[in-house]
Amino acid sequence: MSQLLWQPTPEQIAASNMTAFIQYVNRKYQLFIQDYNQLYQWSIDRPADFWAAMWEFGGVIFSQPYSQVVVDLDKMPGARWFLDARLNFAQNLLRYRDEQTALIFQGEGRPAEKISYAALYDLVSRTARALKALGVKQGDRVVGFMPNLIQTVVAMLAATSLGAIWSSCSPDFGIKGVLDRFGQIAPKVLFTADGYFYGGKVFDSLERVRGLLPELPSIEKVVVVPYAQPEPDLCALPGAVLWEDFLAPYPAGEMEFVQLPFDHPLYIMYSSGTTGIPKCIVHGAGGTLIQHLKELLLHTDLKRSDTIFYYTTCGWMMWNWLVSSLAVGATVVLYDGSPFHPHPGALFEMAAKQGITVFGTSAKYLAAVEKEGVRPGKQYDLSALRAVLSTGSPLSMESFYYVYREIKQDLQLASISGGTDIISCFALGNPTGPVYAGQLQCRGLGMKVEAFDEQGRSVLGQKGELVCTMPFPSMPLGFWNDPEGKKYRAAYFDYYPNIWRHGDYVEITPQNGLIIYGRSDATLNPGGVRIGTAEIYRQVETLPEVLDSIVVGQDWQGDVRVILFVKLAPGVELTEELQNKIRRTIRENTTPRHVPAKILTVPDIPYTINGKKVELAVRNVIHGQPVLNQDALANPGALAYFAHRAELES
Known part of the structure; x- marks a missing residue:
């Protein structure tokens, strides 16, 4: 049973947009929904009613109303949303024209710039x-x-x-x-x-x-x-x-x-491109807008009085998500530069100075500031801060404890997960619900997310493939230059026909939360037992001697063996004693099958420009296979450290 880390007060629940939405839905449809779990169930049982309510509650600006919320709901892909509606995305983000600050830009080593x-x-x-x-x-x-x-x-x-x-x-x-x-x-x-x-x-x-x-x-x-x-x-x-x-x-x-x-193209986003030419994913204006309004208003509890920040580049979907906060009328903080310049606490210093209420970052960043010994709650005035969001990769148990120990006790920590593919999230925060260590709080409203076992059955409390078994408005319109939709179907729908397979290895918990164990295509399979890479990272990266790590499966003697590469802290050597400590930590907190067959050192761990570890690229390198698109990596030179390792020959 995961440890309860935070619970909103009755006053916080009553004042939330989520509660206002529940009251709105109850009035509109003569319902008696009392909490998030009941709202979620209604949203997937009655998707047309839910999305119609979201359209109105979110105040979507349009010139022509829709004639029907959805047709062909049984087709994935193929469902169409808000037929005949006419709108403009930018008009919805520029609905406010007052003197409130819209954007604050903070460049590395520069004074902040503001625009109303x-x-x-x-x-x-x-x-x-x-x-x-x-x-x-x-x-x-x-x-x-x-x-x-x-x-x-x-x-x-x-x-x-x-x-x-x-x-x-x-x-x-x-x-x-x-x-x-x-x-x-x-x-x-x-x-x-x-x-x-x-x-x-x-x-x-x-x-x-x-x-x-x-x-x-x-x-x-x-x-x-x-x-x-x-x-x-x-x-x-x-x-x-x-x-x-x-x-x-x-x-x-x-x-x-x-x-x-509604389905006019708005954005073209790109897959990470670590396995070939990036896929050009086309997202529609209406689907992006209504999904972002839902996630910002309800799951993030964003209001006009908020100041929201997400550490992101303009090439990551979190930039698009952040900028949609303008539709809510909040103040949006843009940052460009290294999050560690001129010192590891730079972003928290900015949060204090700008009165940031919602602070968004990556799991990698939170792990890194902990390693650097940053104690934001003691070093900076974070009295305005009410929520920390984390995405990019699974947030370790230790990082959950770090946030509540060293940043702030009374805040909502929302580990969120989705992707460029849907320009939004499958799992999110719930400002009216508890935070449990290691768990994403809830599945997103209107998102019929399930975990499938190897027989394609929906399971609870067991690990499985993350799937979405019902269409939703922010599904891609398709891929660019893919007129018959072959690449699009192959990417998400070939494995389970008419069901979105996302590629994450997850568990839906008894608390209706989600635990993510890593990418399912990077899942380790020693002895035929599936192991998520995040399960190993959670243990290894709690050790002060280890700055970072990456784990892959090596094909070996008709099976797969687990190989762990570690980047060690300055002055630390990979002694027999340290190897034993790493193995013991993994064994005691997981299972003997998680324990790596080999532990090797590398000076750097390769990441995509968006901050995701590239297990598949490392796996290709150790098997002598090419990595087709190294330009997608922030530090492609790091791959050389994994090639031709004599230690992997025995």
Whole structure:
């Protein structure tokens, strides 16, 4: 039984958006729902009623109402939502035009910049007019190769106000990584900064843009935002224009938001691309909007009075999720740079200074600040903070305890999980429910999430494949350049026909929470027993001697053996004694089958740019197989440490 770490007070429950929604639903449908579990059950039993209620409660702005909530609910893929509705995504995010702060930008080593909702609307209106003058229209692709700046948000909103499709790449991608993504979608306009800062260093972006342009002939205009330098030299980029010059001819004014169907394309997102060319996942405007409203209003309890932050690049779906907070009218904090510069507590220092109420980050970050000895609750004034969100990978049990011990006792810790594939979450926080150590609080409303055993049966309290057995509005419209939907079906629906298979290895707990044991394609299989990699990480990374680790299965003598690679703290050596300590810690807290056959040291662990460990890439390397797309990695050089290891020959 997991330990109870936090419970909301009756006052917190009563004041929550979730409670207001339950009351709204009870009035609307003459129901007697009393708590989250009953609401969740109703949301999956009566999905059309639930999503209709969410449309109204979320205040979706539209020019034409829907005629039907959903048709073909028995088809996955194939269900269609909110037929005949016409709306514009950007209009929904720009519904407020007052003097409240909309965005706060904090760049590494820079003073914070702020913009109000009124000024944001005006800046977007000017940018939209400039894009329209270029001939940008419905269905065109507009892309960002940008740091997490205010201008990035403005460019996205301007493009989507016209019905163009937005796509972005983090500026730390190499040329090949950018071409693997943008090269597939033929963008018309590219927004870039001249450079960016990370870890106290300046990185040039224009040199890479110069290398990209010959390979992207569809681009008609490059707009450069000065960031690293006040007046960047554009001589090497023919036809490029500085941001201010691009906007100069266009005064602010009332915006004309192009009204579009619910399922009009909004964003193109990319799979991590560690196993080949990234998949271009197309997300619809209406599905993204209503799902984000649900997750922000209900599961995050976001209100206008909140200040929300998520540490993310513009290439990760958490950026898109964060920016949707504008539709709620909250203040959104954008950060760009290293989370450890100039010191490991930098983000918590910013949280104190900006009065952040909802602090979003990754499991990797929380583990890292604990290793660094950061004690945020004692070092900074976090009195405003009421929720910490974590995603990217499973949050270890130790990190749950760390948050309540060293950050704050009275806050909601919401480990959330979903992905780029659905631009949202399958499992989330519940501000009206308890937090148990090691568990994600609940399955998302309207998301019929189950765990399937190897016979394809739904199981509770047992490990299984995470599946979703009913359609939901934020499913992708499909993949770009996949007219018959073959790649799309192969990605999610081939394994269980008409059922979404997500690729996570999970357990639904007696408390209706979720435990994630890692990616199911990286699941270890020694002796035919399935083991989630996160089960091993949770033990190993509690040891002060180990900074990081990665575990893979090696094919060996007709079976699979578990190989653990560890990155050790400075000055620590992998002695026999330390190996025994690692094995003992794993054995005592899991099972003998979890204990690695070999423990080896490496100076670095490879991650994707979005902060996910790449077990499959390491597995390929130790088996002498190629890793097809190393540009998706933040530190591709780390793979060399796993190749040709003599220790794996015996």
